[in-house]
Amino acid sequence: MNTRIISYVISNLFKLMMFLLLFPLAVSVYYQEGLKLSMAYIIPIIILGISSYFLSNKAPENQSFFSKEGLVIVALSWLLISFFGALPFVISGDIPNMIDAFFESVSGFTTTGATILPEVESLNKSIIFWRSFTHLVGGMGVLVLVLAILPKGNNQALHIMRAEVPGPTVGKLVAKMSYNSRILYIIYIVMTIIMIILLLAGGMSFYDACIHAFGTAGTGGFSSKNTSIGYYNSAYIDYVISVGMLVFGLNFNLFYLLLLGNIKQIFKSEEAKYYLLIIFGITALICVNIYPTYTSISRLIRDVFFTVTSVITTTGYSTVDFNTWPTFSKTLILFLMFSGGCAGSTAGGFKVSRVVILAKKVVREFKKIGHPNKVVNINFEGKTLDKEMLDGIDSYFILYSFTTLILLLITSLESDTFLTAVGSVFGTFNNIGPGLDATGPTSNFSIFSPFLKFILSLGMLLGRLEIIPLLILVSPRIYRKRD
Template identity: 50%
Template sequence: MNKKMVAYTLGRLLQIEAILLIVPLVVSLLYREPMRYSASFLVIAVLTGSIGYMFTKKIPRVKTFYAKEGFVIVSLSWLLLSFFGSLPFVLNGDIPSLIDAFFETASGFTTTGASILTDVETLAHSSLFWRSFTHLIGGMGVLVFALAVLPQMESETVHIMKAEVPGPTFGKIVSRISHSARILYYMYLIFTAVVIVLLIIAGMPIFDSFIHAFGAAGTGGFGMKNGSIAPYNNAMIELILGIGMLVFGTNFNLYFLIFTRHFKDAFKSEELRWYLGFITGAIILITTQLTLSSETYHNGLEALRHSFFSVISIMTTTGFSTDNFNNWPLFSQMILIFLMFVGGMAGSTGGGMKVSRIVILIKTAFSELKRNAYPNRIVSLHFENKPVEGHMIKAIANYLIVYVGIFVLLLLLISFQLDDFTSAFSAVAATFNNIGPGLGLVGPDSSYAFFNSFNKLILSLAMIMGRLEIFPILILFSPSIWRKRA
């Protein structure tokens, strides 16, 4: 383990966070907030930057690191960034409890959107901005941002990209990793700017537009009103955010193909077809049931409006809401729970297991049925017009086993406090899959404030594990990883 290089890289990341903390400081000055707000961001920025400087003061002689260092860097960076990012909330008094502040900040960076706040409208503008700004930072990944702006060796940074970019596989857009990271961030920021402008045109206030665009871009879901998007009661705003969430839940490699005029390659994506198919099917089923069985909606168009927004919000693991789906029929709720586990496409800002994994698992199941029915028949499995190799199927199956095991463990830990299975199950599903709102006591109109400190820490870890897809955190706590390399 090249501990010096790990510490050096973490120091650089803390310096980046220190610079980013200046942005909410400027917001607090623009809105002429009490001195404690600007002071909190300034003090923590200086503290974080100073610690980062101490780690980077001496450049390591041996700069080479491998996969295990990459996993450790990714894991520790998300823990450290969440910790230092939570300190301004504690210092300015908006979230006095450090555990609560850590939960909120981890939820922001992991783009989960789960909150311990019962009245978000009491927060200062700077706190609201920082809270949602963490979505923008964490959506594409702060380490991807670091690779875009910091000079690194290509042979090393690929290990970081593999550990942080969500999905079963990682593919470079161009030959150099740093160039790939820059291209990703250029597209990411351009799309975010477009959503901001469209929201302003639709009638949303400028500050609100920034907050909700950050949430849509990072597929996070933090808002600034207690009723999420519902208080705006604006169909155009809902449409813009719905399409925005859909866009950010899509593999960004496809956008690069479109920008380079490889339209055929982009639109023939099998994962994209499944992604849109899941969403379309869920909207049709939920709209039909809400129209036929719910007394809440007066017509099919109103049911379509809320099912469209809710399905996309849950599928992309964003967590915005226009309606309390806690009150929906059980069949519709079950569809939403299924979508929680599916999540967005690989290479998107969405969470969940990812569409590609789900599709390959479905195809593997059907292949096994065919093999059992026709033992002498050679059955091959294809995805994206390419044969899926045995090691990929094994890797996905292993991921599923670990995923289920960790999920059950988290559920058991949460069940010590909660007797309500629906609330406990959906709380784990909503945090582990980086969604935010669940069902029961953690529904769209509720918060995670009632959990005790132990469970808040457990769910915070669940959010980080879900964002990093489990293995980087497991590797971090493996004793063998810290042994010296021979």
């Protein structure tokens, strides 16, 4: 294993973290929050600077690395940024307990949006900003950003992209990975700026517009208001954020095709079609199911569409408490929690592409009944999927199910109801945020012990990185000189 390149990339990650911490520091200075709040960012910056210097102060001669180095880099990086991201919460005193702060930091960077805070409006403004800013940073992937700013466009960095960007495959937009990362981030930032402008037009302050644009772009869901988006009670804001969540749940490669003017290719995206079909189909089903509880059809459609886009994109913003909906609607919500958004988006979950491919595999088995030797290919996005890809999806589904079961068993030890346990696991492992019952949209995760908060923090990381990198990190075999 090339440990020098691992140290070098993490060293650059620390330098990036130092730069990112300047943003909440600037917010703290602007709002005159005092020296203590400034030190909440200055101290981590100093620690990161010293750590970066001792890790690697120059690029190694051998910069080659392969899949195992990429997986280790990703796992270590996400654990370390979550730890350092928690320090401002602890030092400021806003979240004095380190486990609670780690949970909040992991939730931010993984764009989960789950929280241990009973209310947020009493927090310092720079802390609220940092909390939501982690969504923006983690949405596209912190290492994707590192790759975008590294001077060399090492194509072996595809191993990092594959480990960090969610979905069954990672495609390159252009030849060099550094250019690929820059294109993704430019699209991401421009779309975030557009969200800020649209929210400003809806009457939000610049500060609140930034907070909620970060949560929408990263599909995270942290808000500066205790009642989330419901605070504004604005049809315009609800629809702007609903459409924003929907858009950020799409594969970002589609936006690059849009820039190239390749509209036909966009409309050929099979995953996008199923993604939109699920959103509008389930919106219609829930509307029919809860129609008797509403007096206004326009408000019914607005609330349901917002909730469906929020859950499937794993954002977690809320305008209503879906805990009060009938069982049928809550069952559909659970399916959305499982499904998640598109591959290559900022959304979490199992991913629509995998759900569609698994469904096609079931259909194939039915077609082969009575004709066991019949060859039935599975096509997706205009391509015939090979056995390696199909086996990989099967393996991930088994691993996903097994991990969910383990987390569910552990969480059930501290849950009053089965629905609370299921909702908590789905809400964290699928990076959604709110769960069901005791951890629903109007509740939080403070009810759990420090031990379970730590386990659910690991669950959020497992979900964001799609399990394998963290498992590889604790595998003794990966550190052997020869495999």
